[in-house]
Amino acid sequence: MRKVHHALLLNFHQPPGNLDDLLANNEWEAKEILWAMDRMPRMLWDYEDIGRVHLNLSGTLLETLSNPAFQDRVYGITKVGDLLWHLQNTKIFDLLGSAYYHAVLALIPAADWDEQLTRWQSIARHLFWRSHFHGFWPPEMGFCMELIPTLKQFGYRYVCVDCNYVEPVQGTTMRWEELRYRPHIARYGKEEIIVVPRDRELSDAQLSGMDAGWFMNEVHERTKHCNFTPLVLTGTDGDNGGWFRNTSEHGNFWQVFYRPMLDRVRQGKTEIEPVFIHDYLDRHGAHGEVTVSTGAWNTGWHHGAGFLQWTGSGLQKEGLQRIREVSDQFHALRRQTDSTAPRPPALDYHLHEAHWRLLRAETSCNLYWGEAWVPRLHADLNEADFHLREAERLIN
Numbered sequence: 001m002r003k004v005h006h007a008l009l010l011n012f013h014q015p016p017g018n019l020d021d022l023l024a025n026n027e028w029e030a031k032e033i034l035w036a037m038d039r040m041p042r043m044l045w046d047y048e049d050i051g052r053v054h055l056n057l058s059g060t061l062l063e064t065l066s067n068p069a070f071q072d073r074v075y076g077i078t079k080v081g082d083l084l085w086h087l088q089n090t091k092i093f094d095l096l097g098s099a100y101y102h103a104v105l106a107l108i109p110a111a112d113w114d115e116q117l118t119r120w121q122s123i124a125r126h127l128f129w130r131s132h133f134h135g136f137w138p139p140e141m142g143f144c145m146e147l148i149p150t151l152k153q154f155g156y157r158y159v160c161v162d163c164n165y166v167e168p169v170q171g172t173t174m175r176w177e178e179l180r181y182r183p184h185i186a187r188y189g190k191e192e193i194i195v196v197p198r199d200r201e202l203s204d205a206q207l208s209g210m211d212a213g214w215f216m217n218e219v220h221e222r223t224k225h226c227n228f229t230p231l232v233l234t235g236t237d238g239d240n241g242g243w244f245r246n247t248s249e250h251g252n253f254w255q256v257f258y259r260p261m262l263d264r265v266r267q268g269k270t271e272i273e274p275v276f277i278h279d280y281l282d283r284h285g286a287h288g289e290v291t292v293s294t295g296a297w298n299t300g301w302h303h304g305a306g307f308l309q310w311t312g313s314g315l316q317k318e319g320l321q322r323i324r325e326v327s328d329q330f331h332a333l334r335r336q337t338d339s340t341a342p343r344p345p346a347l348d349y350h351l352h353e354a355h356w357r358l359l360r361a362e363t364s365c366n367l368y369w370g371e372a373w374v375p376r377l378h379a380d381l382n383e384a385d386f387h388l389r390e391a392e393r394l395i396n
Helices: 018-025 027-047 059-065 068-073 080-086 110-128 145-153 176-180 200-208 212-223 253-267 277-284 305-311 314-337 347-361 374-395
Strands: 004-012 053-057 093-095 158-162 166-168 184-188 191-198 231-237 272-274 290-292
Touching: 004 212, 004 277, 018 027, 018 068, 027 080, 027 253, 059 068, 059 080, 059 110, 068 080, 110 145, 110 314, 110 347, 145 158, 145 184, 145 191, 158 277, 166 176, 176 212, 184 290, 191 231, 200 212, 200 231, 212 231, 212 253, 231 277, 253 272, 305 314, 314 347, 314 374, 347 374
Parallel strands: 004 053, 004 231, 004 272, 053 093, 158 191
Antiparallel strands: 166 290, 184 191
């Protein structure tokens, strides 16, 4: 029987303080989110031989989960310390890199990319006891080719992108199934990286609900003309929607779809073989050069091109413009103070306070919910402005 490799990816993000707010104002929703995360390792303990799940967890979520006060608060709901320990199981989980504050990187200043990625790697290395992460999952799948040198600088071998934006380089052709189900090379300047396309339609089904039989048949039909060993990547949120939050064994992702599919795999009744992406690349490599158009993944109401979810209104555009302005001010001041000697004792404090508030203002959720959360963006930027003025006062 031929093999079709399936790479499953689940994305988890909570904005700063959101779980605490939910516990205070909507406790049941907070419980559902925590149980959705806690359910993962429990559903896979009996499938260490074949279960393979890629995880993306934002830095702000990891910050919350690793906070001792938060762990104490939810002790009767979930043992979060145990959860973090179980997610270290490299037999069934592979952790992908991301940006700490879950910023849509293609929308924020490039000068802030390094710190968003550095801070994520710092907390992930600490919590998961590893120094290397194979792949990168851009928040909201918001990718642009200009990111490639930065991702290479941080040691990433591959990046996941939405299939709708992948095109062969000019002068070459690829069949539909080759574009979607084979990793490729993308180049920007002198740097190159492997891009792994995510199947959008199958990911939509993964998010909304499907059974193992339907998925196996659909994968077969989509890949039956491949003259290579295909890699099918499905990636969605792992804690949003009733399909992932449902506590009933008759109505959730793990017990209706994934475990039954793993049973078929174990019995040799399917051509699908779960795989980690880095293992697939070791065996089959990447083929063909592509370009990836700038865009995000699809949401419930928009296809993702043009980032309309984050830029659709005047207030959203103004918020992004102010982020750029404060970022420019911060980096100009930091360059100016690099040579300041002697350094006033409070200078580094004010620069630090301005920096993390700027980065937090770039959180994608501040712009995603229409205009509802834009005031949070400005609140952080107001604080950043204050600390930048204090830093300027110290050196003038």
